[in-house]
Amino acid sequence: MDATTARRFFQEYVTTIYEKGRVEELGRFYTRDVVPHPDIPGMEPGLNGMKVVIRSWLDAFSSMRYTTDSFVFQRDIIAPRISVNAVHTGDFMGIPATGRKVTVVSHPHYRLEHGKIAEFWDMPDMLSLLQQLGVFSAPSLAAWYPTSRLGITKNKPELVAPMVAGVGLVREYERV
Numbered sequence: 001m002d003a004t005t006a007r008r009f010f011q012e013y014v015t016t017i018y019e020k021g022r023v024e025e026l027g028r029f030y031t032r033d034v035v036p037h038p039d040i041p042g043m044e045p046g047l048n049g050m051k052v053v054i055r056s057w058l059d060a061f062s063s064m065r066y067t068t069d070s071f072v073f074q075r076d077i078i079a080p081r082i083s084v085n086a087v088h089t090g091d092f093m094g095i096p097a098t099g100r101k102v103t104v105v106s107h108p109h110y111r112l113e114h115g116k117i118a119e120f121w122d123m124p125d126m127l128s129l130l131q132q133l134g135v136f137s138a139p140s141l142a143a144w145y146p147t148s149r150l151g152i153t154k155n156k157p158e159l160v161a162p163m164v165a166g167v168g169l170v171r172e173y174e175r176v
Contacts, residue, residue, distance in 0.1 A: 001115060003073040009115070010078055014066040018084075021058050023051050030117045037121040060092035061102070078110040084124075088133055095133055102132040 001009070013029045016022050026047060033046045036053075043049040058064070064086045072079040084104045089097050106124035110117045130136065 001112065006073040006078050007071050010071070010080060011068070017054060018058070018064045018066060023055050023058065026051055026054065031113060034117055035119045037119070060088065060090040061086035062089040063087045076112045078112065079107070081105070081107050092133070095135060098133055100132060100134070102129055104129050
């Protein structure tokens with residue numbers, strides 16, 4: 001598979017499974033014994049477990065739209081950077097539907113075998129998602145990036161940390 005074919009494969013996968021919700025077609029994209037990383041506690045192994053996990057996301061979020069922000073393909077690894085926009089319309093991790101629009105950023109890696117996903121690694125930005133669902137408020141980024149460590153003082157506006165846990169931080173500062 002070349003990079004162009006890999007990108008088409010990935011786009012067809014997200015369109016078919018997530019945007020159209022055709023979980024029954026998952027076998028077109030995953031091997032029967034697909035391995036997720038990290039392991040999902042209590043998940044049935046292989047394709048059947050993936051169907052349950054994906055169905056839980058589709059039951060919790062509607063109007064899913066994927067944007068591929070960047071795409072890397074090397075040998076047998078697909079590594080996109082994706083943004084997913086959706087609406088929280090069902091229970092998710094015990095959180096009742098809020099009706100809120102959310103955006104989740106992720107950098108999954110998929111290892112292909114015979115033209116299907118055999119293994120994948122994913123860690124979506126769950127902190128940002130839970131903040132958007134109102135589970136808790138954003139922590140103070142000043143605690144993570146104290147201005148004294150950055151060598152700045154208040155006076156001049158500029159973006160200091162563009163993305164930390166999905167939250168932008170604008171500070172007034174002057175370099176010292």
